[in-house]
Amino acid sequence: MAAASFLLSPRVTLPLRRGSRLLVSCSATSPSSSSDAAGGVGFQGRVGFLGLGIMGAPMASNLIKAGCDITVWNRTKSKCDPLLSLGAKFESSPARVASSCDVTFAMLADPESAFEVACGANGAVEGMAAGKGYVDVSTVDDATSKLIGKRITSTGASFLEAPVSGSKKPAEDGLLIFLTAGDESLYKRVAPLLDVMGKSRFYLGDVGNGAAMKLVVNMVMGSMMVSFAEGLLLSEKVGLDPNTVVEVISQGAINAPMFSLKGPSMVKAAYPTAFPLKHQQKDLRLALALAESVSQPIPTAAAANELYKVAKSLGLADQDFSAVIEALKAKVQSSRH
Numbered sequence: 515m516a517a518a519s520f521l522l523s524p525r526v527t528l529p530l531r532r533g534s535r536l537l538v539s540c541s542a543t544s545p546s547s548s549s550d551a552a553g554g555v556g557f558q559g560r561v562g563f564l565g566l567g568i569m570g571a572p573m574a575s576n577l578i579k580a581g582c583d584i585t586v587w588n589r590t591k592s593k594c595d596p597l598l599s600l601g602a603k604f605e606s607s608p609a610r611v612a613s614s615c616d617v618t619f620a621m622l623a624d625p626e627s628a629f630e631v632a633c634g635a636n637g638a639v640e641g642m643a644a645g646k647g648y649v650d651v652s653t654v655d656d657a658t659s660k661l662i663g664k665r666i667t668s669t670g671a672s673f674l675e676a677p678v679s680g681s682k683k684p685a686e687d688g689l690l691i692f693l694t695a696g697d698e699s700l701y702k703r704v705a706p707l708l709d710v711m712g713k714s715r716f717y718l719g720d721v722g723n724g725a726a727m728k729l730v731v732n733m734v735m736g737s738m739m740v741s742f743a744e745g746l747l748l749s750e751k752v753g754l755d756p757n758t759v760v761e762v763i764s765q766g767a768i769n770a771p772m773f774s775l776k777g778p779s780m781v782k783a784a785y786p787t788a789f790p791l792k793h794q795q796k797d798l799r800l801a802l803a804l805a806e807s808v809s810q811p812i813p814t815a816a817a818a819n820e821l822y823k824v825a826k827s828l829g830l831a832d833q834d835f836s837a838v839i840e841a842l843k844a845k846v847q848s849s850r851h
């Protein structure tokens with residue numbers, strides 16, 4: 515069958531090919547995905563949410579606002595408070611959330627925390643059982659995702675990895691892009707919930723494909739940001755107004771929302787955190803490992819990763835990833851001495 519793509523609705527459905535295998539995604543507006551249940555969302559049952567950081571909090575908040583029955587847990591308990599004010603319930607561990615809910619989402623920082631929350635002491639696995647589902651929306655590597663999936667499914671429960679593309683604002687606006695893989699019936703079951711939190715969703719087949727897709731996308735994003743930062747600094751050095759560079763880029767073929775969004779504040783050396791720099795560096799590190807596993811050279815991403823590491827060493831880990839420009843400024847200063 516020839517590879518094809520169809521624009522069905524604002525929620526995009528793209529059948530994709532990888533090798534000889536057709537990878538299918540479903541439209542969020544398909545008749546089976548919405549309408550009849552409590553809150554008008556189309557999902558019957560209790561939903562758990564583990565991890566209420568920059569992304570998890572607005573995602574859970576959107577589910578509550580859509581009328582879902584949400585139970586939350588976060589390592590730092592105080593971050594649950596705004597969600598509890600909106601009507602969420604609280605449980606004292608991931609295991610208790612999982613045992614009291616039909617489906618549990620997890621949005622954790624990195625592979626280590628995703629594994630700990632799922633499989634550690636009082637982890638979600640302890641509350642899982644047949645008929646339940648676990649949806650990990652954290653950005654992790656494929657090996658971690660497969661390990662979590664194996665532990666979850668050993669209880670009889672179903673597992674879906676579903677990392678997201680889109681940052682703090684898309685999370686707040688319910689406009690994330692879900693990159694899912696794993697149990698297809700769980701994917702269909704939680705589709706109405708994904709549609710509350712996102713604008714599109716892709717089902718990519720076996721566990722690992724969602725993680726890999728996310729790492730590829732963020733590898734490109736991390737390198738683009740470094741290139742953009744270099745352009746801003748070079749333009750300034752040769753006497754151009756970097757604001758004009760942002761404007762020129764916004765009108766041409768390399769226009770990307772990221773440049774228009776971050777450029778003006780980067781020019782002012784302000785980096786309000788939407789996507790923490792430490793997470794971008796983590797994604798580059800994981801993308802490099804993924805590339806190495808298939809002997810694919812990614813020298814540009816490798817160079818970008820080094821710059822994010824310098825930025826982290828300058829104390830910028832919790833700033834927005836656009837603060838990587840400060841690492842270039844620091845390099846200039848150190849080469850002067």
Ligand SMILES: NC(=O)C1=CN([C@@H]2O[C@H](COP(=O)(O)OP(=O)(O)OC[C@H]3O[C@@H](n4cnc5c(N)ncnc54)[C@H](OP(=O)(O)O)[C@@H]3O)[C@@H](O)[C@H]2O)C=CC1
Pocket residue numbers: 564565566567568569570588589590591593621622623624626627630631651652653654678679680681682788789790793794
């Ligand atoms: N921000 C963004 O723009 C985007 C982020 N992502 C990805 O989503 C994930 C979450 O990102 P984001 O919300 O920005 O990150 P944050 O750093 O804001 O939140 C991280 C979450 O993980 C929890 N956590 C960290 N370590 C542990 C641990 N050892 N045990 C238990 N919980 C832990 C934190 O708990 P606590 O509150 O106690 O610290 C917090 O809930 C990451 O994988 C990131 O790469 C994906 C798309 C966009």
Ligand SMILES: O=CC(=O)O
Pocket residue numbers: 678679680681732789
């Ligand atoms: O992972 C970050 C994003 O913006 O997507």
